[in-house]
Amino acid sequence: MTPLAARLDARIAQEGPLSLADYMAECLWHPEHGYYATRDPLGRAGDFTTAPEISQMFGEMLGLALGQAWRDQGAPARIALAELGPGRGTLMADMTRALAAVPGCLEAAEIHLVEASPALRARQRETLGDRAVVWHEAVGDLPDDRPLFLVANEFFDALPIRQFQRAGGEMWQERRVGRVQGRLALGLAGEAPQPALADRLADTAPGDVVEVCPAAPGIAAEIGARIARQGGAALILDYGDWRARGDTFQAVQGHAYADPFAAPGEADLTAHVDFEAIARAAPCAHAGPTPQGVFLERLGITARAQRLAERLSGEARARHVAAHRRLTHPEEMGTLFKCLALHPEGAPPPPGVGP
Numbered sequence: 001m002t003p004l005a006a007r008l009d010a011r012i013a014q015e016g017p018l019s020l021a022d023y024m025a026e027c028l029w030h031p032e033h034g035y036y037a038t039r040d041p042l043g044r045a046g047d048f049t050t051a052p053e054i055s056q057m058f059g060e061m062l063g064l065a066l067g068q069a070w071r072d073q074g075a076p077a078r079i080a081l082a083e084l085g086p087g088r089g090t091l092m093a094d095m096t097r098a099l100a101a102v103p104g105c106l107e108a109a110e111i112h113l114v115e116a117s118p119a120l121r122a123r124q125r126e127t128l129g130d131r132a133v134v135w136h137e138a139v140g141d142l143p144d145d146r147p148l149f150l151v152a153n154e155f156f157d158a159l160p161i162r163q164f165q166r167a168g169g170e171m172w173q174e175r176r177v178g179r180v181q182g183r184l185a186l187g188l189a190g191e192a193p194q195p196a197l198a199d200r201l202a203d204t205a206p207g208d209v210v211e212v213c214p215a216a217p218g219i220a221a222e223i224g225a226r227i228a229r230q231g232g233a234a235l236i237l238d239y240g241d242w243r244a245r246g247d248t249f250q251a252v253q254g255h256a257y258a259d260p261f262a263a264p265g266e267a268d269l270t271a272h273v274d275f276e277a278i279a280r281a282a283p284c285a286h287a288g289p290t291p292q293g294v295f296l297e298r299l300g301i302t303a304r305a306q307r308l309a310e311r312l313s314g315e316a317r318a319r320h321v322a323a324h325r326r327l328t329h330p331e332e333m334g335t336l337f338k339c340l341a342l343h344p345e346g347a348p349p350p351p352g353v354g355p
Contacts, residue, residue, distance in 0.1 A: 004033035004265035008177075008184065017178030017187060020249065021214055024160035024269050029116065033265040036117045036158075050154050051237070051292075051333065052091035055323035057308070059094025061299040061352075062235055066095070066149045067102035069233040069343065069350040076231065079147045081109035084139065084219075085155035087120060089113075089127030095151070096131065109149075110134065112142055139222045148232035150223060156278065157238045157270040159219075161211045163247065166204045167191045175209070177261070184261040209247045211271055217281035224282025224342055233350045234342040237292060240273030241338070248272035275340045287341045287349035293334025296327060298352040 008026060012018060018026075028035045051058040070079065081099075083092050092111065099106045111133045115121050121135060136142060142150075163175040163186075171191040178187050200210050223234050240248075251260035253267035260269055279286040288295075305324040312320050328334045341353040 002033070002263050002265050004030055005184065005263070007033070008264055009179065012178055017176035017189070019162050019174065019176055020186070021160035021162045023177040023264075027264045027267075027269055028158065028160075030265065035265055035268060036120070050087060050091075051327055051337075052087065052094060052153065054326055055320070056094045056097075057301050057304050057324070058296070058327055059091045060098040060304065061296050061301050062091070062151055062153075062237075063095030063098030064102070065235060065299055065350045065352055066151070066233060067099050067105050069348075070105050070108070070147075070149060071102070072348050073147065073231050073233075073344070075104055075108070076147050077108050079108050079110070079149055079232065080112050080143045082112040082114065082142055082148060082150040084114045084150065084152040085158070086113045086115055086124055089124035091151065091153055092124075093127050110143075112136060114139055114142065139219050142222075142226065144226055144230065147230050148223070148226045148234070150232070150234040151237075152234065153237045155238070156213070156216055156219075156236065156273045157240070158268070159213050159215045161213045161249065161271045163249065164194055164197060164210050164212065166200075166206050166208045166210070168206055170198075170201060172197060172210075184264070186261075203243070204245065208245060211244055211248060211274070213271070213274065213277065216274070216277055220278040220281040220342075221283065224284040227282075227342055227344055228284040231344050231347070233347075235350060235353075236275075236278060236340045236342070237295075237337060238273040238275075239333075239336045239338070240275055240289075242274075242289060243276045244272050244274040275338065279340060279342075282342050285343050285345045285347075285349070287343065288353040289338035289340040290353045291330075291335045292337035292339055293328035293330060295339040295352045301328060 029037055031037055086092055096106060111131060113124060113133055114136045116137055164172040165175055167173050170193050172194045173191055174189040175186045176189050177184060180187060197210060248271045251258040251267040251269050258267045275289045309317055309320055326332045339353055341349045343349045
């Protein structure tokens with residue numbers, strides 16, 4: 001039993017079964033035993049690998065997309081270049097390198113990173129070197145006095161979710177975490193109406209599961225309000241779809257799927273992103289979601305890959321080709337992952353996102 005499992009047992013004994021959101025929040029962010037609070041989870045030595053760690057091309061394409069959006073909005077002289085959940089800082093480093101090729105853009109940018117993990121902040125300092133960076137605990141702390149150009153890659157999938165199972169009529173049962181035969185497991189609470197799920201009655205049947213991310217709409221509203229008032233753009237990349245349905249809650253440990261209840265605090269916990277909820281909560285225009293492979297191809301990733309391949313041979317070239325495939329191919333990250341863009345009403349969306 002992990003130290004966090006013992007704490008969760010005590011809490012369940014006192015309060016009763018926990019919502020899945022409370023369970024995820026404890027597992028990921030407990031200050032002493034939480035997954036993100038205590039380690040660098042990325043890379044071969046960690047539990048998973050994100051797109052920026054696969055190839056520099058990913059960050060370069062996103063940087064150029066934001067650079068074009070900056071130009072399309074009149075090249076404002078002072079902007080916030082921000083990232084939510086920036087991992088090791090690899091994506092921001094690759095983006096800024098690409099933005100150096102957009103005259104004036106990098107000079108206009110102040111870098112802002114929203115990161116709660118002390119371990120990852122330390123890695124970001126190492127990666128970004130002497131670049132001036134402002135760190136924030138929450139999205140609401142980002143500047144509100146200048147255009148915001150923001151990226152969130154695999155950020156929303158780690159936000160805690162609640163799960164509801166359709167019962168009869170307009171009734172739902174929440175799936176909650178308790179003790180079942182001596183181990184942590186999901187069970188069902190009693191039937192109750194859920195007014196917030198009224199719009200899901202038409203596309204669900206008894207037994208279907210719907211996931212709700214309580215934090216996502218508020219974060220999307222914060223980002224969208226800044227873009228609506230001051231200008232800018234946001235690129236949100238994650239796995240999911242326009243409207244989520246079904247149980248997508250999962251754990252990853254050692255680059256393999258794991259039981260999400262076996263070792264609390266020792267595995268990464270995620271769920272698919274409901275892009276519809278994000279788009280509807282943001283008080284600005286949106287485009288997409290567009291499959292990641294299509295998005296990157298529209299931005300010219302294949303031409304960039306061919307250019308980089310000219311300098312490679314042997315095993316290095318093979319790894320480079322495999323990285324391009326992994327980012328773009330429909331059977332890998334190309335279709336499951338998608339990009340949703342937020343932008344001001346009346347301004348063109350960032351390139352690459354759209355029908």
